[in-house]
Amino acid sequence: MMPRRQVIQSAVAGSLLMPGILQQLLADDSPGAIEPPPGVNDPLAPRKGHFPAKAKNVIFLFMTGGVSHVDSFDHKPRLYQDVGKEVKLDHPEIKNRPGYERIFLKRPQWDFQKHGECGTEVSTLFPHVAGCVDDIALIRSMHTDHSNHYNATLGMHTGSFAFARPSIGAWTSYGLGTENRNLPSFVTIAPAQTYAGTQVYASDFLPGAHQGTLVVPGAEPIANVAPRVGRTQQERELAALSKMNQKHLATRSDDPQLAARIKSFETAFGMQMAVPDAFDLTKESDATLQLYGLPRGSSSGFGWQCLMARRLVERGVRFVELIDTGSSGNWDSHGDMMDHARLAKNVDQPIAALLKDLKSRGLFEDTLVVWTTEFGRTPFNNTAEAKGREHHNWAFSSWLAGGGVKRGCAYGETDEYGIRVAKDGVHVHDFHATILHLMGLDHTRLTYRHSGRDYRLTDIHGNVVRDVLA
Amino acid sequence: MPGLKCALTCLLVLATGPLIVFADEKEDHFEARIRPVLISSCVRCHGESKASGTLRLDSREGLLKGGESGPAIDAGKPEESRLIKAIQRHEDVSAMPPEKEKGLRPDQIAAFVTWVKEGAMWPAKTARLEAPRHWAFEPIRAVAPPDVKDTAWIKNGIDSLILARQEAAGVHPAAPADKIALIRRMTFDLTGLPPTPEEISAFEQDPSPQAVEQVIERLLKSPHYGEHWGRHWLDLVRYADTAGENSDHPLPHAWRYRNWVIKSFNDNQPIDVFLREQIAGDLIAADGPVEKYADRVVATGYMAIARRFGHDIDKDMHLTFEDTIDTLGKSMLGLTIACARCHDHKFDQISARDYYGLYGIFESTKFAFPGCEPKQQPRDLVPLLPPDEFARSIKPVLDQAASLDASIKNLSDELVGTARQLKELATKKVTSLSTGTIDDGGSAPFTANSGEQDSTGHIAVKRGDVIQLAITPRANHGADSTLVEFAITEVGGDARQWSVADLIDDFPTANPRTDRYGNAATWSYFDTRDGFAFLPENLDVIDGRRELKAWRNGDTPSIFVNTAKEPVKVWTTLPPRSFFMHPGQSGPVAIAWLCPFDGTITITGKITDAHPSGGDGVGWVLEQFHSLPVDPNATEKPLDFASAFTRTAEQRQALNAARKQRADMGPQLAVPVGFAVVEGEPRNTRLQKRGEPADLGDEIPRKFLDVLGGQTLQDGKTSGRRELANWITSPTNPLTTRVFVNRVWQWHFGRGIVTTPNDFGSRGVPPTHPELLDYLTAEFIRSGWNLHALHRLIMLSAAYRMSSAQHSHSPDLYASFARRRLTAEELRDSLLMVSGQLDPTPGAAHPFPPEASWSFSQHGPFAAEYETAKRSVYVMQKRNRRTRFFSLFDGPDPNASTPVRDVTIVPTQALFFLNDPFLHTSADKLAARLAVAPTDRDKIDLAHQLVFGRPASPDQVTDATEFLRDNPWPAYCRVLLSSNEFLFVD
Incomplete structure (x- = not known):
């Protein structure tokens, strides 16, 4: 499948300057073979979960701004019929808000159809994803604690709606380590920062090795991975460094932290090749690029992000998050819901392509694909004619697909207008518990002792949603 | 009877086997099997000093009465008893003790089952059940130096305590470090920077026994000492330069607190004073002397820099108070108090009453307000002048400024109101006279062409009508500088003529302005995007050219003139003596002529694209807005164009005068302010059940932690911060000094005597060398909380001067000195220093944008980074977007107290190198x-x-x-x- 071994061999072949490196890099190819040297805390060593995992890697697709559930994945026929009907609600977004003394149901702007063998209804906003419903477990009963972007985004990533805490990617890395030491364990690909900034991929109190490495689409996706001097020059410098460090180590009774740092340069040297190799799309076929809707030579757009996600999990990166847009110009369609069309067009084909591509390469069974947003949008507004929708944390839709996920099912229900969860509510904590469960981690046992307390991603909450498991 | 009893019990023994025990055996069973477990595992949380869930397990009555969940035991029925279920860790009750690893052994559980089954016998005469006090709350003990064999190694009291443990473990201390290693170690330890070659060679060549001491003294006098040790403290108080709420507002005055911390270390301020001023500096400042006033107020930045939460931060102040209490507990007391926000502390003797007792103190305090999305500008910043000085010199000026601000706002509102009314008025009766477009680089003449004209192009006008020429953008590509010729001629009468050419001289005079015949408000320049907004700003110079003058609203729309007799080459060539209009990207710019007579006019004009570029051209719209007939019976004269224009002219004049006056006051208003706190409205708070601010319980008096004395306020007339500061630094409180001394040890040796320096509670790790901790603490107290003296004591020990060549596998024994990686700050500062790039001068304020311009939101949060060659402690640090370098090398967490820096070694760091x-x-x-x-x-x-x-x-x-x-x-x-x-x- 992948020519990494060859890449490295050809890169180091004939170089007698760093005899240790080749051996080291190749040794790292065998998963689970890494033993940290005694006395060194090796936070990224691959570890077994609490029970056998259904999936090995996660691709977490985050739509910034709040995707309207009633316009996308939660069909509410009564909303089309009862448009303009006044409703009375104690809703956080209308409380004490001038002009919102009265609210009225607003008609969705897209129509729904049944799709696939399972017959799950999806709107015309997501025609390509609709074609994949037989592989998806849709959850229509999501709910969250806060109707503010910042808090809800932080909550969806860290389980905490106010305080800085480790993100779900960092927890996963902490729980399982990583398989490929030439790449980070947790990668976040984002063209711009979402709400709450770097906190959404931070490791916070977990060891820093678990923090998400930010990839910004463009020329140098990972900071400092592009060599600043020629290869031969760099090899000479590394050889001189290695010699200097070895002499230093010899008089210091082989202090493991010194040894670990020597090794880190060898790994970094490998990353300089492994990362560009992972990001090099020249060997992808035209058919694959077309599937993602990606023009050859392009290194941006959600199609690029999705294809990169596949290439990274293929190489053993444990957790890849894709964020579609930054904290402005996103799904936050207060002014005009038609803006959802532009945002959906940006992600729809690439997401469907990702699912198909994972399947055709036999990676689907090992990869958990998560699609979510921070909250839904109100099925009502202060006039029935209002073009936009407001923030709605009482109900929204998310979905799971891939390793260990039940195919072609829809779980949970909202009421007749999509306002409140009517059946089988799934809180963000439950959603997190389910993701960890699929990764072989028990959310009640994945703990970290910090300032006198054992912390969890799910705090003291969370139940695994068994009905979406295969 | 004894005989009978014996016979009966013997029978029972036979019948039921070994479960049955005799009365005195029951006493033995209680004393031997039950009491020790109750003491070691239960009564610390369910006893006299703390009764979690209102349950006490230190008497039989307590067990039978039970707590919130019901009786603890049902005597004789172990299977019905909650206590038994709890220790058996049944799923339907809370498992006890809560820490799984402290769960009871099966034989202990069996003993409890037996005891309850047998009636839960509690001897009539038995000692009170008291939990042993946790070590950290015990008074500081006097420590006698232990006997050691290798007395020659001992340099001071530290060494005998270290060596005694080593000798007991059969370990020998490492050889002394060589001089080069030692001076590098000492210099990094005290200043965070490497020694210079000159400093090294001076030390190497100094054979005197005082050489080490002299280096220590030199380093303690270096200004870089405070920068390094101040950084240690800033870690603990999660210092940052932004507020951390959803839009991460900058804190432009927080740097004063940062610099105060640095200065306090450099001045060797006694640590009790250092701590007290951070809690109550503003109150202490009032005691004088006046020279210390500003510093002491600034010190309370300790509280003011607490993290803010949410969208409207006033609504989430309960979280900010939690953050304050959490940081106070960890940084000063080594306790995790904030756990008690929602419930009594699960593990330590800290109750929700303790938490809300402190909460009331902070709620009675007014924190400076940083700004947030719905309330952008800061408020409640604290003047760094004593109140009488402030009242005398500054207050009157501030009051005047406030009243000017109010009238500026009123006048601005009135102008907006008038603009809207005019818009309304202009829709009443309108005649379109001419419209058209020109292409990029094009030109077109126009004449008026209304329905009422006669064949000669004559237009009937009334006094008070408005003729308006608007220039409109087409495809919004900009580059719409439009040369305008526009003239109105009176037909008959005086045959007067009005032309824009007349406006070129004295262009900046006024808007609206008088015509050359003396008619008021004849000409006006408008931004007509939203009503008739008079272009507000006039420029005397454009692009450095004095011959160009403009009226504008922002960059565009604008109207400008070239007053020179020659062409002027700027972004395009402007012909001599010319008049230009430039629409905005999203809307037109207009010039209006207010008719001063009843009669007839003709209009001629021409527009030319003066800046061919962008490819979109512009359009024109010429309209007549008719003045409306006045109803003679109307009590109030309705608004007409003439009076509106005149009124606007007056209002604009008044506004400009007020603005100028306000701007001139600027320098007088430059009162230095701190991001600090002052007294608020003193009051007790009510307990928030489960930490929910909406679910209130009993009022809790403001107080200190029960476990440290539980002192309350004498009277409730102040917040209680001064008292709190004294309780924390009281000689009877053993925790504050122990916690601080442990940190100093850790910052020298890389490892605390207590390795959980922010948690001295029961979940923390007990000290590896309790006597050493008490010895150092006692010395520290005796020196008057003198930090420099503590440095000397530690650094002059043999233990500090050991070599690190031999890697020690049991760090608890301190058999060699622990090698350490540079921190993120030390690495950056060293790179700057050895390469000669370091700017060694202290940092001050960051170059934040001016407060008046702030409009940060969660969609567009504050996200700047500022480059500097100064030391890392002066680099601006944000809460919501961490600087990559510092997070890569395990820098401090700007959101939570960082007691120990992690040391990770990851390949992404190697990529940096x-x-x-x-x-x-x-x-x-x-x-x-x-x-x-x-x-x-x-x-x-x-x-x-x-x-x-x-x-x-x-x-x-x-x-x-x-x-x-x-x-x-x-x-x-x-x-x-x-x-x-x-x-x-x-």
Whole structure:
């Protein structure tokens, strides 16, 4: 499948300057073979979960701004019929808000159809994803604690709606380590920062090795991975460094932290090749690029992000998050819901392509694909004619697909207008518990002792949603 | 009877087997099997000093009465007893003790089952059940130096306590470090910077026994000492330069607190004073002297920099108070108090009453307000002048400024109101006279062409009508400078003529302005995007050209003139004596003529694209707005154009005057302010059940923690911060000094005597050397909380001066000195220093944008980064977007107290050394510095001196010479700066 071994061999072949490196890099190819040297805390060593995992890697697709559930994945026929009907609600977004003394149901702007063998209804906003419903477990009963972007985004990533805490990617890395030491364990690909900034991929109190490495689409996706001097020059410098460090180590009774740092340069040297190799799309076929809707030579757009996600999990990166847009110009369609069309067009084909591509390469069974947003949008507004929708944390839709996920099912229900969860509510904590469960981690046992307390991603909450498991 | 009892019980024994025990055996069973477990595992939380869930387990009555969940035992029925279920860790009750690893052994559980089954016998005469007090709350003990064998090694009291443990473990202390390693260690420890070659050689050549002492004294006097030790404290108080709410507002005044911390360490301020001023500096400041006033107020930034939460931060102040209490508990007391926000502390003797007792103190305090999305500007910043001084010199000016601000706002509102009314008025009766477009670079003449004209193009006008020419954008491409000719001629009468050419001289005079015949408000310039907004700003100079003048609203729309008799070449060539209109990107710009007579006019004009570029051209719209007939019976005269224009002219004049007056006041208003706190409205708070601010319980008096004395306020007339400051630093409180001394030890040895320095509670790790901790604490108290004296005591010990060559596998024994990696700050500062780039002067305020311009939101949060060559402690740190370098090298968490820096070694750090531009630049500059040395050999030596603080050894010279044959000096410098020897301190 992948020519990494060859890449490295050809890169180091004939170089007698760093005899240790080749051996080291190749040794790292065998998963689970890494033993940290005694006395060194090796936070990224691959570890077994609490029970056998259904999936090995996660691709977490985050739509910034709040995707309207009633316009996308939660069909509410009564909303089309009862448009303009006044409703009375104690809703956080209308409380004490001038002009919102009265609210009225607003008609969705897209129509729904049944799709696939399972017959799950999806709107015309997501025609390509609709074609994949037989592989998806849709959850229509999501709910969250806060109707503010910042808090809800932080909550969806860290389980905490106010305080800085480790993100779900960092927890996963902490729980399982990583398989490929030439790449980070947790990668976040984002063209711009979402709400709450770097906190959404931070490791916070977990060891820093678990923090998400930010990839910004463009020329140098990972900071400092592009060599600043020629290869031969760099090899000479590394050889001189290695010699200097070895002499230093010899008089210091082989202090493991010194040894670990020597090794880190060898790994970094490998990353300089492994990362560009992972990001090099020249060997992808035209058919694959077309599937993602990606023009050859392009290194941006959600199609690029999705294809990169596949290439990274293929190489053993444990957790890849894709964020579609930054904290402005996103799904936050207060002014005009038609803006959802532009945002959906940006992600729809690439997401469907990702699912198909994972399947055709036999990676689907090992990869958990998560699609979510921070909250839904109100099925009502202060006039029935209002073009936009407001923030709605009482109900929204998310979905799971891939390793260990039940195919072609829809779980949970909202009421007749999509306002409140009517059946089988799934809180963000439950959603997190389910993701960890699929990764072989028990959310009640994945703990970290910090300032006198054992912390969890799910705090003291969370139940695994068994009905979406295969 | 005894006989009978015996017989019966014997029978029972036979019948039921070994479960039955006799009365005195029951006493024995209680004393031997039950009491020890109750004491060790239960009564600390369910006893006299704390009764979690209102349950007490220190008497039989307590067990039978039970707590919130019901009785603890049902005597005789273990299977019905909650206590038994709890220790058996049944799923339907809370497992006890809560920590799984402290769960009871099966034999202990069996003993409890037996005891309950047998009626839960509690001896009539038995000692009270009291939990042993947790070690950290015990008074500081006097420590006698233990006997040791190797007395020659001992330099001071620290050493005998360290050595005694080593000898007991059969370990020998490492040899003393060599002088070069020692001065590098001491210099990094006290200043966070490497020693200079001169400092090293002076120390090496000083054979006196006082050489070490002299280095310590020199370093303690260095201003860099406070920068390094201040940084330690800033870690604990999660210092940051932004507020951390959803839009991460900057804190432009927080730097004063940062610099106060640095100065306090440099001044060797006694630590009790240092702590007290951070809690109650504003109150202490009032005691005088006046010179200390500003510093003491600034010190309360300790509280003001607490993290803010949410969208409207006033609504989430309960979280900010939690953050304050959490930080106070951890940084000063080594306790995790904030756990008690929702419930009594699960593990420590800290109750929700304790938490809300402190909460009331902070709720009675007014914190400076940083701004947030719905309330952008800061408020409640604290003047750094004593109140009487403030009232005398500043208050009157502030009051005047406030009243000017109010009238500016009123006048602005009135102007907006008038603009809207005019818009309304202009829709009443309108005649379109001419419209059209020109293409890019085009030109077109126009004449008026209304329905009422006669064949000669005559237009009937009334006094008070408005003729308006608007220039409109087409495709919004900008570059719409439009040359306008526009003239109105009176037909008959005086045949007067009005032309825009008349406006070129005295262009900036006024808007609206009088015509050349003396008619008021005849000409007006409008931004008509939203009503008739008079272009507000006039410019006397454009692009540095004095001959160009403008009226404008922002950059565009604008109307401008070239007053010169020659063409002026700017963004395009402007012909001599010309008049231009430039629409905005999204809307037109207009010139209006207010008709001063009843009669007839003709209109001629021409527009020309004066700046062919962008390809979109512009359009024109010429309209007549008719004045409306006045109803003679109306009580109030309705608004007409003439009066509106005149009124606007007056209002604008008043507004400009007020604005100028306000701007002139600027310098007088420059009162230095702190991001600090002052007294608020003193009141007790009510307990928030489960931490929910909406679910209130009993009122809780403001108080200190019960476990440290539970003191309350004498009267409730102040917040209680002064009392709190005194309770924390009271000689009867053993915790504050122990916690601080432990930190100082950790910041020297890399490891605390208590390795959980922010948690001295029961979940923390007990001290490895309790006597040493008490010895150091006692010395610290005796010296008057003198930090520099503590440095001397520690650094003059033999333990501190050991070599780190031998890697020790049991760090608890301190058999060798622990090698450490440089912190993120030390690494950056060292790279700057050895490459000669470091700006060693102290930092001050950050270059934040002015407060008046702020409009940060969660969609567009504050996200700037500011480059500086100053030390890292002065780099601006945000809460919501951490600076990459500092997070890469395990820098402090700006959101939570950081007691210990992690040390991770990851390949992304190695990538920094391989490829980061900062590393490469530093290597280049270091290479340039080496040029002063005459020979290659000298250059190699100098490089080693600068980077490692020692000369190059012969084989290193050989290696270097060989490397340099094929590689340039910057490459060699990169190798040195990437080496372990540079990054680690022995």
